[in-house]
Amino acid sequence: MIRILKRLFRLMSQYKGRLYLGIALSMISNILGIVPIICGVWTIKLILDDSNGAAVLEPVYVLQLTTIILGSVLLRWLFAYIRATRQDSIAHEVTCAERLKIGDILKRVSLGFLQRKNMGEFTTAITTDLAFFEMQTMNVVNNIIDSYIFLAITIIWLLCFSPFLGGAALLAVAISTAGLQLIERQSRKNSPIRQESINEMADEIVQYVRGMAVVKSFKQEGVASDGLYRAYHKSKEINIKMERNFAPCDALHRLGLYMGTMAITCITALLALQGEMELYMAIMLIVYSYIMFNTIESANNSLHILEMLDTVAEKLQSIEDAEFIDKDGKDVSINQYDIEFKDVSFGYDSREVLSHISFRIPQNTTTAIVGPSGSGKTTICSLLARFYDAQNGEIQVGGHNVREFTCDSLLKNISMVFQNVYLFHDSIRNNILFGKPDASEEEIIAAAKAARCHDFIMALPDGYNTVVGEGGSTLSGGEKQRISIARAMLKNAPIVILDEATASIDPENEHLIQQAIGNLTHGKTIIVIAHRLATIESADQILVIDEGKVVQRGTHQQLVSQNGLYKRFISIREQAEGWAIG
Known part of the structure; x- marks a missing residue:
């Protein structure tokens, strides 16, 4: 007692x-x-x-x-x-x-x-x-x-x-x-x-x-x-x-x-x-x-x-008592945004997902990541955002090891748009404000317009004050996705990660989302995981991942000229069973 x-x-x-x-x-x-x-x-x-x-x-x-x-x-x-x-x-x-x-x-x-x-x-x-x-x-x-x-x-x-x-x-x-x-x-x-x-x-x-x-x-x-x-x-x-x-x-x-x-x-x-x-x-x-x-x-x-x-x-x-992932991190400020993976390995429990991968993403370029489902594409993005720490190797952002950053000082440089969007049980305004809590009303509306969601928001009974259900259950998939892009746009981070952002979206919404993504990614360092050819063929660099390894890299034209996984993917496009590019 x-x-x-x-x-x-x-x-x-x-x-x-x-x-x-x-x-x-x-x-x-x-x-x-x-x-x-x-x-x-x-x-x-x-x-x-x-x-x-x-x-x-x-x-x-x-x-x-x-x-x-x-x-x-x-x-x-x-x-x-x-x-x-x-x-x-x-x-x-x-x-x-x-x-x-x-x-x-x-x-x-x-x-x-x-x-x-x-x-x-x-x-x-x-x-x-x-x-x-x-x-x-x-x-x-x-x-x-x-x-x-x-x-x-x-x-x-x-x-x-x-x-x-x-x-x-x-x-x-x-x-x-x-x-x-x-x-x-x-x-x-x-x-x-x-x-x-x-x-x-x-x-x-x-x-x-x-x-x-x-x-x-x-x-x-x-x-x-x-x-x-x-x-x-x-x-x-x-x-x-x-x-x-x-x-x-x-x-x-x-x-x-x-x-x-x-x-x-x-x-x-x-x-x-x-x-x-x-x-x-x-x-x-x-x-x-x-x-x-x-x-x-x-x-x-x-x-x-x-x-x-x-x-x-x-x-x-x-x-x-849980150990903070950034316990040794400091408030690091950077002014360049190139990304580099050096001999990085990672696994969940006893299963290895990434094995000694190395690549570099120059600042203000777009890199598409392609590979079969389960090959480690999303894991690369998770390691970059430091949701996990790599078990071997080093990941650098702006010339600094990500382990040098606190979570806040690293993530203020990164915006992420996921395939499965989560919206909080709150107003649309507050969900967008997650990108920048002190944003003005004018900034919120500007971000919503750029994300092509202002019109449907204004058509709702309470406009920006409309409360969405947990997870955004009262909105369609395309509407949720555009709100998440508005959130990322309001944050205006120099690095943008798009993880299957247009997957499972109908053609009409896809057109609007592609426009929104174009506004979001202008002049930024982009990592895109996608399975639509139109999304990846214009990338400055394409990484092909298979079984946790980078098996091919290059531009679209370079890779289609090679007899490899990428060419086979292009030949069967989205019909290939088990493929999810990104």
Whole structure:
């Protein structure tokens, strides 16, 4: 428990002043919490003394005791208010900071790290896990700290009255603590398993929803939902097993608390019967023992939640420990934009994709990359943008190794237009603004006009304020592609990568997109992956990739005169099975 509290406090270390203030106020509040009980018991003493003629119960005494009780209650309310306003927002602030931090981390790690994790893990971390952290952390921490401060004050108070009473309370706490340690051990063992099952459920749900169109079209709802049902069933079994494992430990913990209450009641009754303790004092101690152990029981019920918070914190830490791909990078500025691959090799896990490739792309020229599907064309572009790092060799941009750059300083020089365009669930204006967040309205419209998308945007009900569905689901493929070109045009980077930008586009949209691409690429260094002859035949250089190697290079005229892969591709054009040029 202490280990987990330390971890949570480290997460909230930026706000330690406010945390310590809350603990101090809690300590004072707990001391003040004893005052009404003492006053109540003192009132009983006065009533008993008055009834047996030992003293007269004066109204002034009742007024004084009532004033003291009211004062202590008001002070506790004031301290609770100060604590709530100063401390309770910490979890919300930490959660916001963690979400922003994770967003920055995901931007700076390699795509390999993202692919090693499943989508459900990131989804639950940023949404469910952090929402749980946000809602539970301060409640649980405050509950546990309050209760154990109350326990410490109570035991000290009992020891002052009677070593027997204090000893009984300590023995009960020791038995209860043994049960708690067993609970903590079980939680530490089972919480990661439970968290993994939650991640699996989230991943299955994401896949099921994203694949719904395929599921419906092939009428495979039952088959598609099998994985979802298995994940649900597995989660149920894990949770049931955890509860069964907790039951004996929880019973031991509660037994210690109940034994403590019984022991204090018996000892107090014996002392009162033997005349060693006044009746009013015995009543106070018995009542207080019930309050004390009920408070501890309530706090210890939070231990399950505390363990779950520990698992969340551990999961967040595993994401934050991810190695930045640009950890040694600097803010490099360049004024020339030639590109060079020197003996570059790369593979995914054990599969080699690129093998010792070398080529140079001079500034302000166009290079087309051609090859069969899976030959490594897109991987070349991914390495240039440093989505991954090459395992061997060197990639240079403007005479600098890409490893010298931070991701931001490298990517500010590169615009990318992909075949599969992703638009965010936001307005068209904001989707275009991704290219240049501080762009003016005039710049946005100019980019949209150059990308041949202004007219269809203005035809929409809300124009540039029209909100598109996630991924751009409310727009056609050609419309999404032109918006992505407008985004790249607004960025106005000196290097442009076009990865199958006109694939799967109808002829009308292709004509508009080709015009937009012409505006985008004017006077820039271009890498184009495409399968249409019209797109590649005018390139200054064509690289033919096969099985991760550059097997041919040259202009269109040079390559068609050679008896190689490129000539065979041209001869069968787009009918060749398995070809995707780029």
